[in-house]
Amino acid sequence: MKISLGPILYFWERNTIYDFYEQIARTPVDVVYLGETVCAKRRQLSLGDWLDLAYTLSSRGKQVILSTLTLIEAESELSQLRKICQNGDFLVEANDMSAVQLLSEQAIPFVAGPFINIYNAQTLRLLVKQGLQRWVMPVELSRQTLDQILLEANKLGIADQFETEVFSYGRLPLAFSARCFTARAYNIPKDSCEFICSRHPDGMPLQSQEGDDVFTINGIQTQSGSRYNLLPQLTAMRSLGVDIVRLSPESSGMEDIIQQFHKARQSGVEILEVSSDSCNGYWFQRAGMENCYNN
Secondary structure, three states, X not given: OEEEEOOOOOOOOXXXXXXXXXXXXXXOOOEEEEOOOOOOOOOOOOHHHHHHHHHHHHHOOOEEEEEOOOOOOOHHHHHHHHHHHOOOOOEEEEOOHHHHHHHHHOOOOEEEOOOOOOOOHHHHHHHHHHOEEEEXXXXXXXXXXXXXXXXXXXXXXXXXXXXEEEEEEEEEEEEEOOOOHHHHHOOOOHHHOOOHHHHOOOOEXXXXXXXXXXXXXXXXXXXXXXXXXXXHHHXXXXXXXXXXXXXOOOOOOHHHHHHHHHHHHHHOOOOOOOOOOEEOHHHHOOOOOOOHHHO
């Protein structure tokens, strides 16, 4: 089983991004996803900068994949998408169907990101014909649903034609909107947002009247209030046929999280406890914000 590091979902300063990936290069992460997936206005790094990082990480033994925007709203964003798809050296994670179309038209293999609605093996079969090599399970699906999909894929004779990746740590990316919620919280227009989201390197907590962390606001993206954590499920995922577990970058403590997952996959020992403020309900077919380990 491999460990992947998903794309940075937050707005970080340029030097912070470079420092972060220098640290990641020294970790046992196998796969690194690079690029902006949330907001097209976040241009601290150009495509050329991302490619330079990709070549550096690749030279240090990482498989590098370029991730695309999830919400395409303008021709300029579509033009940038075309350039990513035609980079010529690195696999691309398609996060919306326009990327899938561009890649399939050019017979370029791709990864289907967690925002492509793959809910059954028939959809997988269709996308495999279009060039899918790996899919990242949508975060709202359960272990039982994943098992059913993979069993059906085996019956369809396609199970050996793709890899399965599961989002396993971090705040769950739940939804996207044309409206910027962070700008709205500061009562400023989206078009002149002053990159206010940079003040929140791990998103802005949104609490209920009772003080519970319900959501996390990250620009146009809504995330879970708690961190999803499937560390105790590595053995179960391996038995299902999961090839890769995905960890989502945070501004601090990421190396420790990577080491925890690395040690667990090496030892094969089942981890029984995680932080009490974690959530994992979706995996167990429960309300997403529940922590079923503590029940």
